[in-house]
Amino acid sequence: MPVKLKYGSNVRNKLKASGLESQILRVALIALLAILVIGCSVFGYFYYHYQRVVDDRIASGPIFASVSQIYAAPREVRAGQKLSAAAIAADLRQAGYNANSQLGTYQLNADNIFIKPGPESYHNTDGATINTTGGIVQSITAENGVTLSAYELEPQLITALSEDKNRTKRRLVSYNEIPPRMVQAVTAIEDRDFFNHGGINYMRIAKCAFSDLVTHHRTCGGSTLTQQLAKNLFLSPEKRIKRKMIEILITFQLEARFTKKQIFEMYANEINLGQRGSYAINGFGEAAQTFFGKNLQQLNLAECALLAGTIQSPTRLNPYRHPERAMERRNVVLESMVETGAITASQAQAAKAEPLRLAPPNIDASEAPYFVDLVHDQLVKHIGDQDIAHQSLRIYTSLDPELQRAASEAVEIGMKNVDELVRKQHKTPKGEQPGPITYPQVALVAINPHTGQILALVGGRNYGASQLNHAVSQRPTGSIFKPFVYAAAYNSSLNGLSLSNNDTGGSGVFTALTELNDEETTFTYDNGRQTYTPKNLISGYKGDVIAAYALAHSLNAATVQLGQMVGFDNVAALARSAGITNARGTPSVAIGTYNATPIDMAGAYTVFANNGVHLTPWMLASVRNANGDVVSDFSPDAKQVMDPRAAYLTQSLLEGVMNYGTAAGVRGHGFTAPAAGKTGTSHDAWFAGYTSNLICIVWVGNDDYTDVKIEGAHAAEPIWTEFMKRAILLPQYSDVKPFVAPAGITTARIDKTSNLIADSTCPSNVLYAAFLDGTAPVNTCSQMSESPQNLIQRILGIGGKSETTTPPLITGAPIVRVPPNTPPDGNAPDTTQQPAPPKKKNFLQKIFGGGKDKDKQQQQPTPPPQ
Numbered sequence: 001m002p003v004k005l006k007y008g009s010n011v012r013n014k015l016k017a018s019g020l021e022s023q024i025l026r027v028a029l030i031a032l033l034a035i036l037v038i039g040c041s042v043f044g045y046f047y048y049h050y051q052r053v054v055d056d057r058i059a060s061g062p063i064f065a066s067v068s069q070i071y072a073a074p075r076e077v078r079a080g081q082k083l084s085a086a087a088i089a090a091d092l093r094q095a096g097y098n099a100n101s102q103l104g105t106y107q108l109n110a111d112n113i114f115i116k117p118g119p120e121s122y123h124n125t126d127g128a129t130i131n132t133t134g135g136i137v138q139s140i141t142a143e144n145g146v147t148l149s150a151y152e153l154e155p156q157l158i159t160a161l162s163e164d165k166n167r168t169k170r171r172l173v174s175y176n177e178i179p180p181r182m183v184q185a186v187t188a189i190e191d192r193d194f195f196n197h198g199g200i201n202y203m204r205i206a207k208c209a210f211s212d213l214v215t216h217h218r219t220c221g222g223s224t225l226t227q228q229l230a231k232n233l234f235l236s237p238e239k240r241i242k243r244k245m246i247e248i249l250i251t252f253q254l255e256a257r258f259t260k261k262q263i264f265e266m267y268a269n270e271i272n273l274g275q276r277g278s279y280a281i282n283g284f285g286e287a288a289q290t291f292f293g294k295n296l297q298q299l300n301l302a303e304c305a306l307l308a309g310t311i312q313s314p315t316r317l318n319p320y321r322h323p324e325r326a327m328e329r330r331n332v333v334l335e336s337m338v339e340t341g342a343i344t345a346s347q348a349q350a351a352k353a354e355p356l357r358l359a360p361p362n363i364d365a366s367e368a369p370y371f372v373d374l375v376h377d378q379l380v381k382h383i384g385d386q387d388i389a390h391q392s393l394r395i396y397t398s399l400d401p402e403l404q405r406a407a408s409e410a411v412e413i414g415m416k417n418v419d420e421l422v423r424k425q426h427k428t429p430k431g432e433q434p435g436p437i438t439y440p441q442v443a444l445v446a447i448n449p450h451t452g453q454i455l456a457l458v459g460g461r462n463y464g465a466s467q468l469n470h471a472v473s474q475r476p477t478g479s480i481f482k483p484f485v486y487a488a489a490y491n492s493s494l495n496g497l498s499l500s501n502n503d504t505g506g507s508g509v510f511t512a513l514t515e516l517n518d519e520e521t522t523f524t525y526d527n528g529r530q531t532y533t534p535k536n537l538i539s540g541y542k543g544d545v546i547a548a549y550a551l552a553h554s555l556n557a558a559t560v561q562l563g564q565m566v567g568f569d570n571v572a573a574l575a576r577s578a579g580i581t582n583a584r585g586t587p588s589v590a591i592g593t594y595n596a597t598p599i600d601m602a603g604a605y606t607v608f609a610n611n612g613v614h615l616t617p618w619m620l621a622s623v624r625n626a627n628g629d630v631v632s633d634f635s636p637d638a639k640q641v642m643d644p645r646a647a648y649l650t651q652s653l654l655e656g657v658m659n660y661g662t663a664a665g666v667r668g669h670g671f672t673a674p675a676a677g678k679t680g681t682s683h684d685a686w687f688a689g690y691t692s693n694l695i696c697i698v699w700v701g702n703d704d705y706t707d708v709k710i711e712g713a714h715a716a717e718p719i720w721t722e723f724m725k726r727a728i729l730l731p732q733y734s735d736v737k738p739f740v741a742p743a744g745i746t747t748a749r750i751d752k753t754s755n756l757i758a759d760s761t762c763p764s765n766v767l768y769a770a771f772l773d774g775t776a777p778v779n780t781c782s783q784m785s786e787s788p789q790n791l792i793q794r795i796l797g798i799g800g801k802s803e804t805t806t807p808p809l810i811t812g813a814p815i816v817r818v819p820p821n822t823p824p825d826g827n828a829p830d831t832t833q834q835p836a837p838p839k840k841k842n843f844l845q846k847i848f849g850g851g852k853d854k855d856k857q858q859q860q861p862t863p864p865p866q
Contacts, residue, residue, distance in 0.1 A: 370459030452615030481592030552661030
């Protein structure tokens with residue numbers, strides 16, 4: 001008989017509870033399984049989704065495309081230069097020469113160095129040995145034993161073109177090019193277990209998550225180097241949980257595809273380390289050049305630690321703006337390196353004691369950004385492709401990095417002086433400074449007078465603040481144009497044309513002693529429909545003066561009168577042939593009212609410094625691909641536009657401007673080398689000057705075209721002088737030579753009082769002037785008395801000047817009088833009517849001083865002594 005068991009109520013309850021719990025457990029297990037399945041599915045979906053994202057990025061090409069590089073001009077080493085073999089070796093290392101480089105190699109042996117360019121060199125593979133003694137280059141010998149007068153070194157890398165519209169710059173480095181100290185410094189402060197973990201440091205993430213929850217600040221940095229790379233390459237910088245999960249997924253992908261060395265290399269090229277001007281600094285290679293002016297391989301322990309420390313906050317730890325913070329963070333990195341065993345405590349202590357040795361903060365000094373922008377524009381124009389940056393081109397230019405640094409430093413120093421002058425203008429009588437002040441802008445262009453290459457260019461006072469390039473801005477040239485009036489006069493004389501001036505009685509060949517009338521005069525033009533009255537606003541009118549004095553002291557009225565004698569169209573034609581294309585044949589052309597750029601004016605002055613040959617300034621030498629094959633080469637444009645003798649005679653007058661005229665401040669500021677130049681003042685300030693191996697143009701003015709109210713002698717000339725003083729300290733520009741006259745030129749010592757040859761009776765008041773052969777004075781200052789017949793002729797105003805004073809240029813050739821607008825080539829004159837010169841004074845006025853300006857005409861102004 002079956003037995004029926006009866007349970008108490010407690011037992012029944014327990015069984016029911018047990019069944020419920022089992023059911024709950026089953027449901028929970030099912031739910032958990034479902035969550036795991038869903039989670040794995042979601043994870044798998046996103047994992048493979050971001051796998052495709054990474055794959056697409058890798059398949060599209062290298063992570064970092066090699067951008068086009070801008071190179072400087074090759075440095076020329078010459079026998080006799082102040083240069084040691086060790087300095088040459090340093091230059092080659094900086095250019096990329098080493099034992100395994102395709103660019104080239106070198107062998108340094110005490111005072112001798114053997115250089116062997118490689119297959120990727122700018123030059124051919126011909127090597128040479130340079131012998132030095134005591135820091136002086138003694139001899140240069142080619143591999144085949146031939147003695148060379150000069151040898152060009154490998155061009156230096158200036159910078160890369162920016163990668164994108166964000167103006168990002170980087171210098172790519174491989175892992176093997178990263179110093180071990182750099183790797184140790186970064187891992188010590190950012191990710192000590194980088195070479196061991198799988199991409200994620202879970203403990204650090206947990207700690208940071210807890211910290212963020214407690215403090216309500218999302219500031220904890222728990223990311224590994226791989227996570228930082230994933231974020232920088234693929235994600236935005238925002239801090240959200242979703243973005244963090246995506247970052248982890250991409251981190252897994254990177255760790256699966258690349259080795260630790262490859263990941264670190266990508267990190268080293270991607271990491272942002274701040275801003276310089278308008279450019280973002282990405283990667284240790286670019287940062288090393290920016291902060292220290294070195295290749296990454298050349299950094300020492302302290303410098304590596306500084307870069308590693310900057311990663312945390314590039315803006316807050318910028319060593320230029322916050323040096324104390326940067327050094328404090330650097331020292332934290334050094335202590336971390338001690339903790340990881342990378343360095344000893346004594347090494348850390350020595351590195352902590354090192355001061356910050358930063359490169360100059362002026363971006364113009366090292367990267368010449370205005371110059372680089374112009375190079376890019378010219379490349380687009382010549383090659384016709386907007387995406388120049390991503391073609392991996394090697395772009396070789398005309399720039400001299402050392403001279404560029406000198407130019408930038410001179411501008412920086414000179415503009416502080418200009419700013420002070422501007423502040424003084426705005427001060428009230430009580431010394432107050434009412435309202436905001438607009439400070440002027442600046443441009444400096446330096447070129448080689450015999451090749452036309454642009455060696456240095458500064459287009460503004462701060463590239464980061466304004467990328468407007470004033471070196472290519474059209475501005476009225478002011479008085480730096482005046483030499484072209486005098487050059488046109490010399491050129492006309494050399495073409496057999498006679499200049500006449502009925503007011504002073506002068507006629508014949510133009511010379512430095514030709515008399516000009518500097519009085520207020522109204523000139524008409526455009527067939528008499530328009531008038532023009534030049535003013536001498538600063539110096540006042542000087543009456544009758546000689547040409548040398550008129551140019552030396554920048555007399556407007558006298559120069560316009562000379563322009564009329566030559567023909568304004570002739571002056572404008574000469575200017576246009578010299579690159580001042582806006583010049584037109586009106587009276588105001590003589591004093592520089594037409595526009596030109598500072599680069600144009602640098603090219604225009606080559607006609608004086610280069611025997612009458614105009615050279616168009618250039619900056620592109622060659623463009624080559626990554627293998628060194630030539631894509632395009634460029635040759636300078638040269639054109640003979642005036643007689644070499646006319647060029648030298650004008651140059652002689654410009655030497656006078658600098659020695660005793662408006663540019664005498666150059667000598668007062670300590671520049672004593674042979675030089676020629678001209679100040680210029682319109683509503684802008686200019687200075688144009690040159691030596692035997694450098695032309696430099698300086699412009700200072702306001703962007704809104706308002707008057708700077710500062711003369712060229714006070715705003716632009718000090719910048720020019722500062723630059724040239726720095727330039728001649730460089731070996732390549734130290735051999736400044738006196739100007740050499742071409743055949744057919746005579747130099748004479750002239751007494752300023754009598755305008756005759758100076759002798760022992762007038763030794764102190766003299767000037768040196770150049771003349772065409774046969775046109776210099778014959779009499780001396782002690783032979784001022786003339787024959788009675790000549791004296792009577794001069795009193796009565798009959799007859800001409802003595803032929804001994806200004807004989808014809810060519811013996812037996814007649815001096816032909818022609819209308820003032822006759823072109824230099826002798827073609828028919830222009831139909832534009834020129835005003836008749838003022839009538840010549842009669843002999844009674846000459847004897848008794850009649851006429852409205854008798855006081856001014858009693859004697860010729862005497863220039864100050866040289």
